[in-house]
Amino acid sequence: MEMNAREIWTVIHGMVFGFIFLLGFSGALYAVYSMRAEWLTAEGVQKSVRNIKIYLWALAASVWAAVITGAWVVYPWYRAVPPEGTTDPAALATFPKFLLLANKSTAEWHEFGMEWKEHVAFLAPFAATAVAFAVSYYGPMLVKKPAERRAVMAFFIVAFVAAAVAGLFGAFITKAAPVR
């Protein structure tokens, strides 16, 4: 069960930070959805909004950590260039991008999967941060602003979709060509 430093960082990127956001999304979305005047008393709103703010900022921080560790820690190992002339798959094992590209049956994991994942993931922290700010700014007043609440939920869903694409392809690519 030993993992080297690169594997540990890959786990931190995807299975800690990314996972926290993806797992926490549905609860946070429902929390915002349930901020309705007809469902909550004034006291209930005050108590739940404080927790919702903390929850949303924690999710935003988590997804920022996921993209930063992904792009600046794990990605350089993924895309490292092997010595010229290296074709043996065993030798390419520590060069995941080139291992995938060396075979037609796996090339699309990089050409489509990684190329999409590495870019679209950055939309998640932008949208998640805007959502956390919006709920923090309005606080309990968001209960009386259905249009603003709908906008918040729409942005949060986009953040989830972006993160889910990144997470899904991250899992598949790690299976096909793990960072070692």
Added chain:
Amino acid sequence: MAKETVKPNGPMSAALLAAGIGSAVLGLFTFIYELNDKSAFSKSMTWSKPVGGLSGKSGWAIIAFFLSWAILHFVWKGKETEFNRIATIAFVMLVIGLIGTFPPFWHLFK
């Protein structure tokens, strides 16, 4: 009974639009980069050799997000804005970001 403080929607509009701007910048820069990754523009995106072009593309997007948020917040603080219109524009810009970062879209133009 405590009087409720009415908060103008300017700051919220600013945050949402900034998210849209950051996303659209990422989508646009990624699209331009992928059309020709040997161009001067694309080469200028490599802020860090180990990270490659992603460093500049994401870097510019992050700068656009925070800078536009700061400016828009300053301009719209304490003001009411046309929230529905701005939120729609921001959402469209998010979609531009989604499309611009989608590899099959690049291949339509390559």
